[in-house]
Amino acid sequence: MxxxxxxxxxxxxxxxxxxxxxxxxxxxxxxxxxxxxxxxxxxxxxxxxxxxxxxxxxxxxxxxxxxxxxxxxxxxxxxxxxxxxxxxxxxxxxxxxxxxxxxxxxxxxxxxxxxxxxxxxxxxxxxxxxxxxxxxxxxxxxxxxxxxxxxxxxxxxxxxxxxxxxxxxxxxxxxxxxxxxxxxxxxxxxxxxxxxxxxxxxxxxxxxxxxxxxxxGPLERESLRLGVVRLPDAAHRLGWLAEHLDELQGSGIIYTLTVAAAEEATAFLRGRGFPVASYTGKTENADRLQAETDLQRNQVKALVATSALGMGFDKPDLGFVVHLGSPSSPIAYYQQVGRAGRGVEHADVLLLPGKEDEAIWRYFADTAFPPEAQVRQTLSALSAAGRPLSVPALEAAVDLRRSRLESMLKVLDVDGAVKRVKGGWTATGAKWEYDAERYAWVAEQRAAEQQAMRDYASTEGCRMEFLRRQLDDEEAAPCGRCDNCAGPWAASSVSAEVVTGATKELDRPGVEVEPRRMWPTGLSALGISLKGRIPAKEQCSTGRALGRLSDIGWGNRLRPLLAENAQDGPVPDDVLRAAVSVLADWARSPGGWAPGVQDPAARPVGVVAVPSRTRPVLVDSLARGIAAVGHLPFLGTLTYSGPEGGHTARRSNSAQRVKALSGAFTVSGELAGALTGAPGPVLLVDDYTDSGWTLAVAARLLRQAGGEQVLPLVLAAAG
The missing domain is CATH 3.40.50.300 (P-loop containing nucleotide triphosphate hydrolases)
Incomplete structure (x- = not known):
């Protein structure tokens, strides 16, 4: 032929x-x-x-x-x-x-x-x-x-x-x-x-x-009209969506940087009568399928999505893509906006950058290849084991979060240093060199991509040309369509009424904090005799947090307060009021409680604080403030006797966190007496929970000392 x-x-x-x-x-x-x-x-x-x-x-x-x-x-x-x-x-x-x-x-x-x-x-x-x-x-x-x-x-x-x-x-x-x-x-x-x-x-x-x-080939997308709308805060950006979403052609995608932001935006827009659906990494598969089908059939105005809806989603008549916050890479941004305008002559692409974007970039930036010492430690642990080790078992030897440890093992596997076999991972014994220069260059490239995204939002030149040059498109030229080439085309106005509604939505505090139910695998290798399910009589209850650090509502308020370089000080009045509001909502939930609940059996016997090495004034004032508002006795603070900063370290895996916390807390005789003298629920107060192990270990001690129930309340939860 x-x-x-x-x-x-x-x-x-x-x-x-x-x-x-x-x-x-x-x-x-x-x-x-x-x-x-x-x-x-x-x-x-x-x-x-x-x-x-x-x-x-x-x-x-x-x-x-x-x-x-x-x-x-x-x-x-x-x-x-x-x-x-x-x-x-x-x-x-x-x-x-x-x-x-x-x-x-x-x-x-x-x-x-x-x-x-x-x-x-x-x-x-x-x-x-x-x-x-x-x-x-x-x-x-x-x-x-x-x-x-x-x-x-x-x-x-x-x-x-x-x-x-x-x-x-x-x-x-x-x-x-x-x-x-x-x-x-x-x-x-x-x-x-x-x-x-x-x-x-x-x-x-x-x-x-x-x-x-x-x-x-050239990467020009002639159907796309790019623009940037700068607004003062998250409430204005949500308000902008509510006020201008119907002006956008057809159906589309609203991208957010976090799961929490997607859920917040979805709830607000639904409350305003918009047919939208959330699509994130936490969305069940059946719900994802239904959301995709609804968008394909134009039965929703938009999917409010994280990057979980990215490569490969194909809807030729997608009319718009709006980003509620800037992705950290212009290349990733180009890919996401490329979902729009495949089979229509015109599609609108808008970026609504936020002040919190860079804080969110930093929060999710812990993806670089681990330092050489941790890699060598992993290889040594595998070599010394003499048998395959599972990832949970390795966590007892290497202080890396599970996702990062798994990613590192995959790279080492490809490099020939380890091999995945039945039962886990083994070291091959092959010579392996730590390519520090390459890893550093990759980290530098990530930083350069973030700067390029800042430049994209502020450039006075053609936005499509900017993106194409980021991809080394030699044919890049001004598009003649974007807001810089043809003039602003998207209104930036938002009515006070809509902003007020968005502010109320974002200011509504309170998310559940799930307790730990199982001890991590491999604690025996660390000399800790805990394993399996945590006994029900030693568990803490489902708790509450004001918000997540990844929220665009309370997350924006809490991130500066809990930043590593933040100055310690008394809890701000608005934050204390929000904590009391969370407790009031908690009281109205099944089995809940809060200051003011009349049923004595439902009320805590008092408030206990987790000792903080970095923000002792903040945590102490929060605990005492809640006790005062609720007319509850402040029972005291757990005693911390562990190493400096031992229980405040973040981004460790579960086994290493429990190791650091093992034996670090004690219950004073005075606190133990208060617990046994008036048995009942105890409110446990801390500033932040990430892995959940500080709350789990502290709750176990309090329950062993006589507390009948431990109710955790924190300012912020991770994720």
Whole structure:
């Protein structure tokens, strides 16, 4: 078959894919170039093209052509479930049978593997996390590498640790690339790769197969009109949404930086009568599916989402994207705004930056590769164990949070220093060097990205050109549409009435604080004889906090008060009033209590403070203030006898936190006497809870000393 006939066949498949009449659809020349490279030349190619360019059309058309020529199934490594769902539906239109392997359908995996082996599946979409599963890596991956007809790596910038969204699981692809038989084509796609990331991914694609073909196009999005609206505070920004959301075309996405902000904005907009839904990492899978469906059908005005709704969500007629707060990277921002305007001539993109953005960036910035001493400590623990160690068991030896420890192990796995096996992780004994220069450079790049995002919000030049230059787009030029090119197009006015309503929503304090129920694994290795479930008679109850540090409401008030460099002092009057308000709401909840409750059995016998090494005046004044307002006795403060700062350290894992707290608190004889003399509930007051272990350990002591129930109240909760 010559090139012309192949092109005709490819265009016919495209028509089926998009649901168009035969002969009415045609691949663009740049798309055809990619298809021909895969099908005719069996090459490895990296396609860097703007969002909406049609990358999925390339690999589905190539899949159909290759399958007709006897090739094995296509394997697509895809990061998000939304993308998988969209693509399975798209493939079906062209008669392509697609299946997915991800965390949401484990009960189907065995059946799907059988279908692949029997040739009944044309496309297998796999989440990158599967690549690091022991069973998948050792049993399934080798079979896929031997039989696949086309390997597709979607969102390929995740491979590179220079990229804005590096994911260690993607690094496992190096092994699969090296094991592919000669002549198996590979396609990597992304819309967000600058020159350095492009070069890095292309080099990795060439593993064992020569130089990869790079097809890079201009990143202009002619449908998008970019703008920035600066408003004084979070209440004005929520108010702006309520007042101007209906002016935005069609349906769209409102991005927030945190789960808490998404929930706050959703509640406020719903209260104003807007059909919106929240979509975050905490949203149940069934609710995510329903939210996506509702947005696709325009049954909601917007999804209020975190980055959990990002790569791969495909709604061609999405009319707008609004950011309630600035992402920390202009490259990530470009990717998110690229959800809009794929199939419509005009779509509006607005950034509403907030004063709290940088504080939130810092809060979530603890993702850098750990210091060498902690890495060496991990390798030593694995070597000395003589058996596989699980992550919980490693936590007893290494003072790293679980998510950071897991990420580090994945990187070490790819580097060959450790290996994931049945039962956990083992050290390979291979020589490993700590690449301090590379890790420092990555950290510097993150800081540069944050500065670029500040510059984007304040630039007087073309905003689209700015974003394209951040991606090293050599064809970047003024767009003529953004607020700087054509003049401001989005009103910045917000009525006083709407701002007042938003202020009331944000000023409403109170979130639940879930207690710890189980002791962390591995405490015996630290000389602590605690394990399993915490006995009910030693647990604390579900508590309350004024807010989360990631809130755009109370979080903004609490972050400066609890910052590491904040000056200690008495609790501010407004904060104390809010704490009393939280207690009043608590009293009205089932089983709750608060000052003023008349039922003596429901009232605490008194207030106890957690000793603070950093903010003793703040905590003491908060505890005494609540006691005074509630006409409750202040029973005293737990005695702290541990190391300096031992119980205030944050961002440790659970085992290390319990180790630091073990034996650190004691109950004085006077406090113990007060507890036994008037048994009943005790209100335990602290300034902040992150892991929950300070409250758990303190509550255990108080209950052992005679407290019948411990009710924790803190100013702020993490997350």
């Amino acid at each position: 010559d090139n012309v006939e192949l092109r005709t066949e490819a265009d016919a498949i495209l028509a089926e894919l998009v649901g168009a009449p035969a002969g009415s659809a045609r691949l663009r020349e740049d798309q055809w170039q990619a298809v021909a490279a895969l099908v005719e030349d069996r090459r490895r190619a990296l396609v860097v093209q703007r969002t909406g360019w049609g990358k999925s059309a390339v690999y589905f058309v190539a899949t159909a052509l290759l399958r007709r020529r006897g090739a094995g199934p296509t394997v697509i490594i895809s990061p998000l479930l939304a993308l998988m769902r969209n693509q399975v539906d798209s493939a079906a239109r062209a008669g392509i049978r697609a299946r997915t392997i991800n965390s949401a359908n484990p009960e189907e995996w065995d059946t799907i593997y059988e279908e692949v082996e029997q040739g009944a599946t044309d496309v297998l979409l796999v989440s990158p996390e599967r690549l690091n599963s022991v069973d998948f890596r050792d049993q399934v991956l080798p079979r896929l590498a031997a039989t696949t007809g086309l390997l597709v790596v979607d969102e390929a910038h995740c491979i590179s640790d220079w990229g804005h969204d590096f994911r260690p699981d993607y690094r496992r692809l190096r092994a699969m690339l090296a094991e592919l038989p000669a002549g198996v084509p590979v396609l990597a796609t992304t819309a967000t790769a600058n020159a350095r990331v492009t070069a890095d991914v292309a080099e990795q694609l060439g593993t064992g197969a020569g130089q990869a073909l790079v097809l890079r």
